[in-house]
Ligand SMILES: [Ca+2]
Ligand SMILES: [Ca+2]
């Protein structure tokens with residue numbers, strides 16, 4: 001797994017978990033980091049904005065998800081077992097806090113179940129991508145097919 005892929009996996013999972021956690025569980029208050037060019041959400045935005053035009057298109061988001069799927073599918077079977085899905089670890093920022101790590105693993109397990117829409121215990125590429133398309137649609141609040149920083153930031157911290 002390349003560094004870029006790990007970064008993307010972190011982007012995508014932090015997106016999901018950050019959105020799912022109650023506001024009180026988030027480490028920073030509203031507006032934190034907004035003026036800092038190195039705010040974590042900005043780094044995640046930049047990772048997904050592969051052509052650096054300041055918006056994340058659905059194609060960019062889906063391409064990132066596709067890379068992550070390929071990297072997670074350790075045996076190249078075309079689908080993910082729960083073990084393959086859970087094996088991807090988060091970035092170092094999670095390592096120092098066992099409670100948050102446990103919460104994230106629990107969120108990941110829940111997300112795997114949500115992804116496995118036909119209930120066969122595996123997340124097919126189709127199921128995986130459908131989940132990420134739902135995620136993109138949730139971020140793209142005005143439905144124009146582009147996620148701008150304000151939309152992205154609304155679901156990140
Ligand atoms: Ca872009
Ligand atoms: Ca399935």
Ligand SMILES: [Ca+2]
Pocket residue numbers: 139140141142143144145146147148151
């Ligand atoms: Ca939009």
